Amino acid sequence: xxxxxxxxxxxxxxxxxxxxxxxASVAAASGDEVTVFFSMNAMLHFVKGRATEAxxxxxxxxxxxxDKGVPSFKQLFAYAADLGxxxxxxxxxxxxxxxxxxxxxxxxxxxxxxxxxxxxxAEGAQLFTF
Amino acid sequence: MSEMRIIDARDTFCxxxxxxxxxxxxxxxxxxxxELLSTDKGSINDIPEWIKKVGHEMLSSEQVDGxxxxxxxxxx
Numbered sequence: 300x301x302x303x304x305x306x307x308x309x310x311x312x313x314x315x316x317x318x319x320x321x322x323a324s325v326a327a328a329s330g331d332e333v334t335v336f337f338s339m340n341a342m343l344h345f346v347k348g349r350a351t352e353a354x355x356x357x358x359x360x361x362x363x364x365x366d367k368g369v370p371s372f373k374q375l376f377a378y379a380a381d382l383g384x385x386x387x388x389x390x391x392x393x394x395x396x397x398x399x400x401x402x403x404x405x406x407x408x409x410x411x412x413x414x415x416x417x418x419x420x421a422e423g424a425q426l427f428t429f
Numbered sequence: 430m431s432e433m434r435i436i437d438a439r440d441t442f443c444x445x446x447x448x449x450x451x452x453x454x455x456x457x458x459x460x461x462x463x464e465l466l467s468t469d470k471g472s473i474n475d476i477p478e479w480i481k482k483v484g485h486e487m488l489s490s491e492q493v494d495g496x497x498x499x500x501x502x503x504x505x
Contacts, residue, residue, distance in 0.1 A: 321443070321444055324444055324448060325444050325447065325475075325479075328447070328448065328451045328479070329479055329482050329483060330482065330483055366442070368440045368441045368442050368445070369441075369442045369445075370441065370442070370444070370445045370448065375444070375448070378448045378451075378452070381452075382448065382451050382452060382455055
């Protein structure tokens with residue numbers, strides 16, 4: 300039976316984004332209904348002209364950045380959407396604050412969504428925060 | 430019987446091999462068979478778990494010279 304899994308991404312650290320993307324991609328590809336909500340610094344990686352490199356928090360982040368065999372978090376989020384129909388939603392507050400237009404947002408993202416809606420949809424389901 | 434297709438996911442880390450396999454299987458027809466090559470040790474547990482969960486068929490797995498050869502069939 301498919302589960303509902305909600306992932307809340309707020310950090311821009313490489314380790315946290317990578318782990319969030321791993322959870323989202325594996326769960327979505329395994330048939331779970333996955334929704335990822337991006338806000339705060341995590342949003343910077345999905346807006347044109349903003350962050351490019353995710354800073355490492357520690358040794359693991361540096362190891363992952365140096366090894367070409369580690370799939371990037373952006374690639375894994377794309378897998379989640381393509382292979383498992385995961386919804387990748389930008390926080391509407393973050394989009395407004397960044398003054399980002401629809402064209403500025405990464406095409407992998409769905410429509411800007413409010414926190415109230417996200418929390419309402421996530422009620423009673425598993426929620427992972429990164 | 431369809432030909433066994435090889436997916437070379439050597440030198441990629443979790444969940445790279447699984448994602449490679451899934452992207453091929455999603456586009457495949459029922460009955461198609463794949464042999465995944467992986468050097469990621471987690472694959473030997475993760476791939477059978479995924480196959481079981483989504484209802485495909487595990488054919489075999491063996492390690493040869495440090496590379497896992499995992500054979501599966503698309504069942505639905």
